[in-house]
């Protein structure tokens with residue numbers, strides 16, 4: 001099994017894989033995500049057609065070329081909401097947890113002050129994930145809503161990937177100036 005080491009930010013070129021990921025979910029899984037009896041036709045029309053990876057924050061963990069786990073982070077006015085899906089064959093192995101943590105980190109890196117989830121009361125794994133990450137969880141109009149207050153990780157508007165890239169550039173500059181990596185002992 002070839003597992004990408006960590007969650008990556010998905011781009012336009014991943015749209016086909018995102019559709020393939022959603023097509024592998026059961027009707028019950030789609031209902032957990034979209035809160036209506038969704039079919040792949042309605043998901044294509046109401047979700048995929050409007051998806052814009054340049055604007056929407058999509059994180060994925062790839063295994064053997066498939067997106068095994070997918071997170072969509074909706075960000076509005078410094079508040080994020082995250083939705084997660086893991087393909088049935090990869091569940092209960094910690095991928096949901098890994099992607100949930102990456103989503104929380106990304107929301108912090110974007111300067112969000114809060115991250116939320118909303119799910120159905122019978123979604124035990126999602127509720128377990130929210131509780132174990134310190135979310136305040138309660139009933140909200142028949143669903144379960146969870147919220148976590150966040151401290152910013154990086155200047156507002158800068159994604160974690162941008163921060164990593166800036167650190168890489170800085171390390172490269174250091175190496176060219178001093179001939180060693182910043183943390184190397186000489």
Ligand SMILES: CC(C)(COP(=O)(O)OP(=O)(O)OC[C@H]1O[C@@H](n2cnc3c(N)ncnc32)[C@H](O)[C@@H]1OP(=O)(O)O)[C@@H](O)C(=O)NCCC(=O)NCCS
Nearest residue numbers: 029032084085086091092093094095096097124125128132
């Ligand atoms: C929710 C979902 C993303 C979890 O993914 P996963 O990879 O199986 O999750 P993990 O293996 O990382 O486990 C996460 C937590 O759920 C718990 N869990 C996993 N499966 C469970 C189950 N069937 N019943 C109860 N708890 C369960 C784990 O013990 C773990 O709890 P912890 O954080 O307290 O240790 C996955 O079940 C899924 O895709 N469901 C369908 C779509 C969905 O409901 N998305 C959420 C919409 S908001």
